[in-house]
Amino acid sequence: MATAQQLKALIESYTEHNSDRFLSVATQIAAHAARSGNNKLAEELKKLIDEAHRKQKIEPSLSKTIPIAQPTGDLSGLFSASYPKTRLTDMVLDENLKERLERVITEYKQFDLLSSHGLSPRRKLLLVGPSGCGKSMTASTLAGELNLPLLTVQFHILITKYMGETAAKLRVIFDAMKQTRGVYLFDEFDAIGVHRTSGQDVGEIRRVLNSFLVFLEEDNSTSIIIAASNLETHLDNALFRRFDDTLHYSLPTLPMAQQLIENRLCNFSIDNIAWNTVLKAAKDMTHADVVKACEDAAKDAVLDDRKEINTKELKKSLVQRCRIKKKPT
Ligand SMILES: Nc1ncnc2c1ncn2[C@@H]1O[C@H](COP(=O)(O)OP(=O)(O)OP(=O)(O)O)[C@@H](O)[C@H]1O
Ligand SMILES: [Mg+2]
Numbered sequence: 001m002a003t004a005q006q007l008k009a010l011i012e013s014y015t016e017h018n019s020d021r022f023l024s025v026a027t028q029i030a031a032h033a034a035r036s037g038n039n040k041l042a043e044e045l046k047k048l049i050d051e052a053h054r055k056q057k058i059e060p061s062l063s064k065t066i067p068i069a070q071p072t073g074d075l076s077g078l079f080s081a082s083y084p085k086t087r088l089t090d091m092v093l094d095e096n097l098k099e100r101l102e103r104v105i106t107e108y109k110q111f112d113l114l115s116s117h118g119l120s121p122r123r124k125l126l127l128v129g130p131s132g133c134g135k136s137m138t139a140s141t142l143a144g145e146l147n148l149p150l151l152t153v154q155f156h157i158l159i160t161k162y163m164g165e166t167a168a169k170l171r172v173i174f175d176a177m178k179q180t181r182g183v184y185l186f187d188e189f190d191a192i193g194v195h196r197t198s199g200q201d202v203g204e205i206r207r208v209l210n211s212f213l214v215f216l217e218e219d220n221s222t223s224i225i226i227a228a229s230n231l232e233t234h235l236d237n238a239l240f241r242r243f244d245d246t247l248h249y250s251l252p253t254l255p256m257a258q259q260l261i262e263n264r265l266c267n268f269s270i271d272n273i274a275w276n277t278v279l280k281a282a283k284d285m286t287h288a289d290v291v292k293a294c295e296d297a298a299k300d301a302v303l304d305d306r307k308e309i310n311t312k313e314l315k316k317s318l319v320q321r322c323r324i325k326k327k328p329t
Helices: 004-015 019-035 039-058 095-109 111-116 135-146 155-161 166-179 203-218 237-242 254-264 275-282 287-303 311-326
Strands: 080-082 124-128 150-154 183-187 224-229 245-248
Touching (some): 004 019, 124 237, 135 224, 150 155, 155 166, 254 287
Parallel strands (some): 124 245
């Protein structure tokens, strides 16, 4: 068995996201097991460690987990940082979108291989579609799948908070992408992504958009850059060609709505649901609203100490969720 010291070191290295130290401590534990005569355990640990080393060799630039701290100094207030655990299997996606995301993940995992052939993986992505259909969740998923931190820039805040110096702040963000590999999400991209010639244009926004396009084009970091927008028709054409891929999001189809419900209510009994009735109520709802309606039904069940959720209750939650949406704000 490992010593208390070794266990502590193992946990510390995990907290520090220091995979080299983690493996070195694991090797010490294997050696300790061998010395104590526990050869079977030593052998098994050695195999696991060898496998981890082998993986590190295949994907050297990806094997080091990026240490994450809330941005400080120049970067504080520009974005928020998190380490999402979301996976692709958590998302309900149509086949096309799923394939496109899988492709981003595969290409990024093979960064070094592609680079050695003069090819660059897709890493500048524009996500467009209605609110609540998974754009931000996609950014979390890519971060979760690729073991990268997610750094979210709220454009709206950036522009209002740093009026007059937004372009300079953008430069700071693009510089940070080179220092800290991560998924950088520019949320509420509509705030600057509007037609450069549209009537809403004000000088500041035009300058910021132009700077963004230049920085995006020049960027040769290893970070993933995502811009998310609800307003496809308002986006400037110049934007589309600066991205490696544009991903379109839309409301869930009825089978997708069913999948969302089944996923969210997997801890409850929903075997007797009349899907026709329920899905009629879920028609034209966003992913987010379907999920929230499920959570409402789940809360009612928990408070009533029930494990089962029936058609009537689920339908009621869905209808109520639609009404909340339609209320004038
Ligand atoms: N494709 C999806 N699969 C599973 N759950 C989803 C999906 N899309 C959205 N959700 C649920 O809805 C929530 C909100 O979605 P998300 O924040 O990604 O929407 P969005 O497209 O970024 O909206 P907005 O444009 O308002 O920022 C998610 O946290 C998740 O619970
Ligand atoms: Mg969002």
